[in-house]
Amino acid sequence: MTYDYIIAGAGAAGCILANRLSASGKHTVLLLEAGGKDSSLWFKIPVGFAKMYYNPTFNWMYYSQPQKQLNNREIYAPRGKVQGGSGSINAMIFVRGQAHDFDDWAANGNEGWGFKDVLPYFRKLENHPLGDSEYHGGSGPISITPMKGQTHPICDVFLKGCDELGYPHSDDFNGPTFEGSGIYDVNTRKGQRCSSSFAHLHPALSRPNLTVELHALVDRVIFDEAQQRATGISVTQNGVVRTFTANKEVILCAGAVDTPKILQLSGVGDQALLAKHAIPLVKHLPAVGQNLQDHLCASYYYKANIPTLNDQLSSLFGQFKLGLKYLLTRKGALAMSVNQAGGFFRGNEAQAYPNLQLYFNPLSYQIPKNNKASLKPEPYSGFLLCFNPCRPTSRGAIEIASKNPRDAALIDPN
Ligand SMILES: Cc1cc2nc3c(=O)[nH]c(=O)nc-3n(C[C@H](O)[C@H](O)[C@H](O)COP(=O)(O)OP(=O)(O)OC[C@H]3O[C@@H](n4cnc5c(N)ncnc54)[C@H](O)[C@@H]3O)c2cc1C
Structure with missing residues (x-):
């Protein structure tokens, strides 16, 4: 053919x-x-993220090579194996790169790749509820939903903590202020994943x-x-x-x-x-x-002294209430990403730009050791704080393990 x-x-x-x-x-x-x-349906309902995280039918479920620098641990590297790819199983956080990431490309001789050059394409891509503006588009194919105003109340405690520590706040990571704490936007439409x-x-x-x-x-x-x-x-x-x-x-x-x-x-x-x-x-x-760059994500798990989403998800009645709310309004925890709050921070004062991305999840779940379980909330009030470097300095490699296309490649993020 x-x-x-x-x-x-x-x-x-x-x-x-x-x-x-x-x-x-x-x-x-x-x-x-x-x-x-x-x-x-799990590809449509945002909370389906948890169902697909360890699902071998729809996820390649790759692991890195043992990492010397991490006590020889093999790091989980999920990847979508389905129409829509990783975009069908991802956490739907909708954030562009920082302006200076693109400007650095242009400064390195890649004419046409500076932030001003790529912004029209980001605007063209999205259908933002606020319509056309300097930073947003109102009629593109990917629908955007700001989670602001809908997140779990414990996210406000995180934001307040960031304020108390003197960090800046961003109302819109895709707007004029990238740096600081805030609530993420997600690519969903009427409470459903809006993948490509x-x-x-x-x-x-x-x-x-x-x-x-x-x-x-x-x-x-x-x-x-x-x-x-x-x-x-x-x-x-x-x-x-x-x-x-x-x-x-x-x-x-x-x-x-x-x-x-x-x-x-x-x-x-x-x-x-x-x-x-x-x-x-x-x-x-x-x-x-060669030159593989991947942002290693490290998660910290905390017990909370106030209720979190764990409390709602741990009982059948709580799940029923969340499910009913989703069915009737397409809103609530099931319509959102697990990564609700977070932001972009400088790890120290020497940094000219934010070099860390944080994710604050109003629930906590352990990564299972048997690779079989889904992401099950812990049986007590808890929350999760993860971070990854924005520009990893490690350079790794991808190599075939054999000439058989069915064998997974060797991933060494180094
Ligand atoms: C768990 C998870 C959470 C994430 N969260 C976010 C987030 O919140 N926000 C965000 O912006 N990004 C997120 N990402 C990253 C984002 O999903 C990827 O950057 C994006 O999907 C990459 O697009 P791609 O087209 O390059 O690859 P993919 O979307 O991975 O698509 C590759 C496709 O190729 C197919 N394929 C592979 N090998 C073959 C072959 N030999 N033959 C035929 N088909 C093949 C795969 O099955 C897959 O469908 C996340 C990713 C994961 C895995």
Whole structure:
């Protein structure tokens, strides 16, 4: 089968590309995804995050290589394996990068990537309840819901604590003030997750020039005889190997872990690594899989001396009340992210910009050791405070473990 464009991976990026490339009706587009449909209600209800966090059907459930610097622990690295990708299982916090992140790109010679250049695209992406303004868009496909005014009362205690410690406050992390404590916005519409699958792909599915193949694991990219140009892709779908040909482009967007893996399996990567796995070399590109930057997230668990969401979720009656509220109003704890408050802070005064992101969750749940449980709230009042660095200084790597596309890549965040 031949298509103009072949997109590998129907994640946050792939769904947008499938929509935009098929919109004119002039091109045929094939979207390939290793996972299945996002039809379960748990992809729509925001609290479904907890159901998908350790669900091997919809989550690749990767682990890092043992990390020497962390007492040889293997760190959990969830990734969505479903239409919508990680955007179907993520926490829906809707925050752009800091302005200076983009300005640094531009300053490094990437013309057109400064904050002023990218802001029009962020505005175009979103449908913000306040409509069009300098920082927001009112008619884009991704609906935004500010959680302000709806969060659990203990979030106000967190905000008050930040005030007392002299930290600034941000009313809108995507507005003029990025730094400080505040309440997050989420990408939801009427209390339901608004992933790029729901916002971009679903409305495009009826187009005759767009084909989606699910449960199709991309094995490798196929190159022309001169090995200069990608001409197609090979997949395994329900045990059958299929090949597809591209008239124009093959676009890899299988995420930060699997995109370099597919390139390496296709013979594009470090020569020595490919030789180790007896993969014929197409192009020696040693940077493929290198310079991995991931924001390690560390969580602190606290017992509280006032009620938290744990108290509501721990009884059947409490769950029933929250469920009923959600059904009747599409509001309440089930309609929100677990990460309700938080913000961007400087770890010390030497920092010119915020270098830490904080997440304050009005409930606490332990990460299970058996990899089977969902995120179950603890049986007492508790809350969680997590943080991650905004710009990690570690540089890690992704490497194939074998030439078998079914084997997970080795992830070493270093
Ligand atoms: C648990 C969690 C919470 C998060 N919380 C937030 C948040 O609150 N806010 C935020 O902004 N970001 C959050 N993120 C990050 C965000 O979801 C990702 O940055 C984003 O989804 C990346 O988009 P992507 O298209 O590059 O990859 P993905 O969305 O991961 O999509 C990649 C797709 O490719 C598919 N694929 C992989 N390999 C193959 C193959 N060989 N063949 C075919 N298909 C393949 C995958 O199944 C997947 O569907 C979170 C991520 C996770 C996992």
